[in-house]
Amino acid sequence: MKADGRALRGVVALALLGGFVLPIIAGFAQTARAAFGVLPAISAVDWSLDAWRALLDLPGFGTNLRLTLVTGVGSTVLALVLAAGFVALVYGRWAGLMGRALIPLLAAPHAALAIGLAFLLTPSGWIARMLSPGVTGWDRPPDLATVNDGWGVALIIGLLIKEVPFLLLIMGSALGQLPVRGQLAAGRALGYGRGMVWAKVILPQVYPLIRLPIFIVLAFSLSVVDLAIILGPSNPPTFSVAIVRWFSAPDIALILPASAAALMQVGVVAGAIGLWIVAEGVARRVGLWWLRRGGRGHSAGPGLWVAGGMVAVLFALGILALLSLLVWSFAWRWSFPQALPQSWSMRAWMTPGAGWGDAARATIVIGVATMLASLALAIAWLEGEDRARRGRAGWAQVMIYLPLLVPQIGFLYGLNVLFLQMGISGGMLAVIWAQMLFVFPYVMIALSDPWRALDRQHLRAAAALGASPWRRLVAVKLPMLVRPLMVAGAVGFAVSVAQYLPTLFMGAGRVATLTTEAVTLASGSDRRIVGVYAVLQAGLPFLAYGAALLVPALVYRNRRGLQGGAR
């Protein structure tokens, strides 16, 4: 029995090591070689620092870096503050309603949301149309940079709309592990205001539980590409967008400085995380000093309402953005100051042959394959832990989440060079495999807690009834976990649909998904066509989440013990 568990663990560990960790290291090695002058494919063979010198001389380099730091760190700090304030405000009040409102925003891929936001915020966008000419007096779109603004404000808004719901979700599950109601009552009985109890008692307990997701948000915000292409400053763009541009520039000599930049991007993320950890220490000291002064903070209420109001505005923007995709995809004639299209049409939807049919098919095939493979691997991993009867080692935790913490661009390009040498670049399999690097960790995040929360007594009962480990898995564990399994599958599918960079690089331009097409078309194409792509891109994950909620409810409609349990 023990040996069986060991064999299973061994296979899973080997699969992760060989499939995930080694390729990432190999990709980095490839990138690093190129950063120091060696890339035989373009007949660069001499070790040198030229690539770095060239990078420093590239136009806009300093601005690129500043934009990335401001938008990445700024949006993470803001998202954390807003989410914390919002949770303090709504906890125990409108939690159910909020939970449902979060789903579309969580499910929508970044690119679709960004396109919708652009449709909403541009001078010729929906908001301007609703307010014109009545409020603004405009009868033609003004010449303002409300999207792609040089400060990155639109990009920060876009990041916030995706990250605040994610943090709220994570905080929600962390709060479930704490006796919040009792501590809230105890704190208020000691004379502390509601907001103060949250800040001084609850949040310090929540923070350690959500630390890893915060690092993931930070790393993501610093290295995001698709969102930054659509909403971010265009010239000069953020660092990561600039790197992608240099990599795909017609001038192949730019590949070397681009590799140096990709390596530097890793340093930027590592530095930011390091800085964040230093700031944690400072915040702990300051927080303790503040806590020991014993202020009751009855005046903290307005601060919470400001945070709550901002989150409500963000949610409204997000929902409107998704709605605007739908409206535009069915619009036909829609001249500027009209609040709604003058005539509607199905025409954009009638021509799948124009490209979105193939893209949708590729997206679904890749998404389902990636999701199933990741789910199988996750189940194998968790079952291995069960059979060894022990929890997860620290190194394993790091290995699973590593792909989410290092910038994709740091190793994907280098990896593709290796794939090219092996002749497997540009195929579906290469894309599926590359996406799994990022899908598997999210599936693990979604599945680990419910898996561990399963009452072990049920498994003991099954074993005492003579069920083998295999039967315990198939006949007891998996059926009892159908709901979290379906949710994890939906999360995996949604993450796969949203992948941009892995699809772009590993597909070598030959694999077109809804996401790659939508990002390409986003600037300057017909909004009706872009709308169709983005609606499909946002709709597929939404359908997956719907199925994840619906299927268990149908299968277990007569099983009260499994309703509403593990969500």
Add this chain to the structure above:
Amino acid sequence: MSLGLFDVSVGPKGRAPLFLPVSLQVAGGEVATLMGPSGIGKSTLLDAIGGHLVYGFAVSGRVELAGRDMLALPTEARRIGVLFQDAMLFPHLSVGDNLAFGLARGVRGAARRAAVEEALEQAGLAGFAGRDPATLSGGQRARAALMRALLAEPLALLLDEPFSRLDKELRAEIRAFVFDHLRARAIPALMVTHDASDAEAAGGVVVQL
């Protein structure tokens, strides 16, 4: 058929055992009782006998059932049933499927249904096969759990405070129901309890840990 414990002790690996070694013989149909203060390791001893020890704990000594060494076998091959504080009916299966879960593979088709129906009838649950376990009362659940354990034809049964969640009247009733079935089938049983009336009703040896 009897359950024998020879100098059995349990504790965290590499550390002192939780209690002094226990030796005990339980004949078929007898119910022996383990008593002692909370945290002494009564339930851990049951876990060791049934094969449910968590990682990091080790058992020493010998456990024999029908002449075979149990500690060398995996849980599912020991044929030692367990009744917990909660009935632990599988929430995704109907009451009938729960009972059938422990039936041997060789019992097929109509014989399988008949065995389940008969067990349900003995438990006063005739016609409950299609029911959702979550809709059963506490007493009904306890009886269904016993029937599920018995259908697996265990060679011994472990009782881990199985009556402690029941109110006083129901407790006596369920207790008598369980003990009667054990005696009728000559199954040796080992019970952990905090309640002296349980030990008295069991009528077997009482071991103080």
